[in-house]
Amino acid sequence: MSAAKDFPRPGKRLSDADRASMVRVDQAGEFGAVRIYRGQLAVMGDRHPYGRLIAGMAAQEERHRAAFDAMIARRGVRPTILSPFWHVAGFALGAVTAAMGPKAAMACTAAVETEIDKHYADQLEALGEEDPELSTAIADFQAEEVEHREAAIAHGAEQAPAYPLLSGAIRLGCRAAIALSKRI
Numbered sequence: 005m006s007a008a009k010d011f012p013r014p015g016k017r018l019s020d021a022d023r024a025s026m027v028r029v030d031q032a033g034e035f036g037a038v039r040i041y042r043g044q045l046a047v048m049g050d051r052h053p054y055g056r057l058i059a060g061m062a063a064q065e066e067r068h069r070a071a072f073d074a075m076i077a078r079r080g081v082r083p084t085i086l087s088p089f090w091h092v093a094g095f096a097l098g099a100v101t102a103a104m105g106p107k108a109a110m111a112c113t114a115a116v117e118t119e120i121d122k123h124y125a126d127q128l129e130a131l132g133e134e135d136p137e138l139s140t141a142i143a144d145f146q147a148e149e150v151e152h153r154e155a156a157i158a159h160g161a162e163q164a165p166a167y168p169l170l171s172g173a174i175r176l177g178c179r180a181a182i183a184l185s186k187r188i
Contacts, residue, residue, distance in 0.1 A: 017134065018130065018131065018134055018135070022130075023079075023131075023135055023138065024079065024081045024082070025186045025187070026127055026131075026138065026142075027072060027075050027076055027079060027081045027138065028076070028081055028082065028083060028084055028185060028186065029084070029123075029182055029185040029186045030072050030124075030127075030142070030145075031069065031072035031073060031075070031076055031081075031083060031084075032083070032084045032086065032087065032090055032181070032185035033120060033123070033181070033182065033185070034065055034068040034069035034072055034145075035069050035087060035090055035091075035094070036090045036093070036094040036181065037065040037068070037069075037094070037116065037120075038062060038065045038066055038069055038094070039090065039091055039093075039094025039095045039098065040094045040095070040097050040098035040112065040113075040116065041058055041059075041061060041062035041065060041098060042062065042094075042095055042098060043094065043095040043096060043097065043098025043099035043100075043102065044058050044098040044099070044101065044102040044109045044112070045058055045059065045062065045098075045102075046095070046098075046099055046102075047098075047099050047102035047103050048102045048106065048109065052106065053106075054106050054109065054110070054159060057155060057159065058109070061113065061152050061155070064148050064152075068145045068148070071141055071145075072141070075137070075138070075141070084184075084185040084188055085188055086181075086184060086185055086188055090181065090185075093181075097112060097174070097177075098112065101170075101174075104164070104165065105164070105165070106159070106160070107159075107160040107161060107163050107164040107165075108164040108165065108170060110156040110157075110159045110160055110161035110164065111156070111161040111162070111164035111167055111170050111171055111174075112170075112174055113152055113153065113155075113156035113161065114153050114156040114157050114161035114162075114171065115170070115171040115172075115174035115175045115178070116174060116175075116178055117149045117150065117152045117153035117156065118153055118171075118175060119175050119178035119179060119182070120146075120149045120178070121146060121149055121150055121153065123182055124142050124143075124145065124146035124149065125146065127142055128142055128143060128146070
């Protein structure tokens with residue numbers, strides 16, 4: 005989805021509802037990311053060579069989620085009612101890809117972070133200078149998401165079985181989750 009479809013074009017002020025939607029979907033996404041990494045660690049364990057890498061990424065996602073949780077509370081934003089679904093779906097995605105092997109787990113991370121990078125870039129374009137608190141958080145977290153994607157690729161994501169199919173399916177799921185969490 006492009007920024008033009010989801011938010012007013014740059015130069016037009018965002019409504020309170022637009023900014024609330026951004027915070028809601030970002031909090032849901034970070035919650036989902038935490039659950040994905042928990043699912044991966046539940047299968048791979050902390051003794052796997054990638055365990056420390058995954059745990060480090062999970063800790064960053066936990067920090068992102070906590071920041072958006074606080075923003076939701078401060079701004080009075082209604083969180084998505086889909087959180088119970090993302091709780092299960094995120095964990096399942098992490099566990100299934102980890103069960104497929106460490107490269108599939110890395111493929112999952114690369115796919116998710118590719119979509120999140122694009123999503124955050126669209127939000128930053130729509131926000132402009134309008135909401136410095138939100139823009140700063142998004143820009144900081146986007147940089148870490150890009151690091152996660154690069155680490156996943158460096159650790160064999162693209163060598164996962166059926167990588168193009170796996171990556172495409174996960175990316176499509178991410179786009180659907182983003183669209184649903186904006187509104188529901």
